Amino acid sequence: MNDVPGTDVLDHTGKVVVVTGGTKGIGRVIVERFLDWGAEVVTCGRAEPEDLPSSRGRTASFMAADVRDPEQAAAVVDAAVERHGRLDAVINNAGGAPEADAATASPRFSESIVRLNLLAPLHVAQRAHHHFLDGAAAGGTGVIVNIASVSATRPSPGTAAYGAAKAGLVNLTQSLAVEWAPTTRLVAIIAGLIATEQAELHYGDAEAQARVAATVPAGRLGTPEDLAQACRWLTSPLASYVSGSALWVHGGGERPAFLAAVDGSDQPVPGIS
Numbered sequence: 001m002n003d004v005p006g007t008d009v010l011d012h013t014g015k016v017v018v019v020t021g022g023t024k025g026i027g028r029v030i031v032e033r034f035l036d037w038g039a040e041v042v043t044c045g046r047a048e049p050e051d052l053p054s055s056r057g058r059t060a061s062f063m064a065a066d067v068r069d070p071e072q073a074a075a076v077v078d079a080a081v082e083r084h085g086r087l088d089a090v091i092n093n094a095g096g097a098p099e100a101d102a103a104t105a106s107p108r109f110s111e112s113i114v115r116l117n118l119l120a121p122l123h124v125a126q127r128a129h130h131h132f133l134d135g136a137a138a139g140g141t142g143v144i145v146n147i148a149s150v151s152a153t154r155p156s157p158g159t160a161a162y163g164a165a166k167a168g169l170v171n172l173t174q175s176l177a178v179e180w181a182p183t184t185r186l187v188a189i190i191a192g193l194i195a196t197e198q199a200e201l202h203y204g205d206a207e208a209q210a211r212v213a214a215t216v217p218a219g220r221l222g223t224p225e226d227l228a229q230a231c232r233w234l235t236s237p238l239a240s241y242v243s244g245s246a247l248w249v250h251g252g253g254e255r256p257a258f259l260a261a262v263d264g265s266d267q268p269v270p271g272i273s
Contacts, residue, residue, distance in 0.1 A: 009237045013038030016084040017235070018077055020067050020124060021094030022060065023049040025196040026147070029224035030091055030231055031060050037232060042080040044094075067094050068115040073123035081131050089143040089235040090128045092121035097162035110161040117165035121146050122172060125186070129176075132184045141183055143235045146173050147227065148188045150250055170246055177244030185243040187234050192250025195221040217252030 012034060022031040022043030031053040034041050041060040043053065044067065053060045063079050065072040081087050095117045100109060125144050132142030149166045156163025173188040180186070193203070193212060203209045203221070213221045230249050233239055 010232055011038055012088075012232075012235070015039045015088040015235075016080055016086050017041050017089045017091065018080050018087065018124070018128070019043045019060075019091040019093055020076070020120070021045060022053060022091075023062070025198065026191075026194060026224040026227055027091075027093040028053050030093060030228045033225070033228040033232065035060060039088075040084050042076065042083065044076045067120040067124055068112070070123045073120060074127040077124060077127040077131065086135065087128060087131045087142060089145070090124060091231055091235075092124055092144065092146045094120060095147065095162075095166075097159050099158040100161075101158070102160040105161065113161040114165045114168075117162055118168045118172065121169055125176060129180050129184045132180075141185060141240075143239075144176075144184060144186045145231050145234050146170075146186065146188045148173075148190050148246065150190055150192050150254070152190060154254075173246070174244045181243065185240075187239070187242055187244075188246040189227060189230055189234070190246050190248045190250065191227055192216065192222050192248075192253070194227065195223060215255050216250075217255070220251065222249065222251055 015038070017034050017039045019027055019031050019034070019041060020043070021027040022041070023045040027043065031041050031043050032055040035053070035055040035058045041053075042063065043060050044063045044065040046064065046066050048062055048064055052062050061080075061083060063076050065076045067073040067076065077087065077090070097113045097117070125146075128142060128144055135142070146169050148169050149163075151159060151163035152166035152170050154163075170188045170190070173186045176184070177186040193216060195203075195209065203212045209221065213219065226249055230247055234242065234247065
């Protein structure tokens, strides 16, 4: 039930949102949707894209930054407050990892993956919380949504450091939700198998993607839109009592491997190698 008759609590008009890594893939769609919903959006990336995310005649603000660096991460948050005079929500979306053999991955590679997927969200969150504290005197609170992954909750062969970092991100979300309450709410989204413009790199060609989708109870891969809509709810007053939680957006999960062995569905399909 809306607090104010006639208002839409999912409308973010007047809100200021920072989305890290918002120039492509999942992050870009999240930025575009928050623009649709009326928010002022500031995003960042290591290099400015040829075209900034925009929707309905509105364009996101951009700042070049590597959020693995604490000072650059803080600067992005500060820039949003300086430009718009307030901060309401942060979506820690920047992350990812190329596939690598854990036995031969270099220390530098592994450290970089952990810095991007665990420490960078912490750097951004620390600065955001600082600004949320400033706004608390007026009765305001802030929301930080950390985009995690199913790799945080099950084995992640080929991306071991990534899975470990995302598991740490879920725990970090829980810990900070306790430390920083009630000024700052924190929630993690455990994203399932998501199809983006780079889906072939992760899941193979169209036939391979169809086979992967068939393992998901929902019968399809997730989309960036699914995650954006989850962010919309989590950053709204409807989720005001949701903090320290992990929201699974994964279409029901993955079919247990042993079931395929039991019914023989793990056997090669004729005509598909």
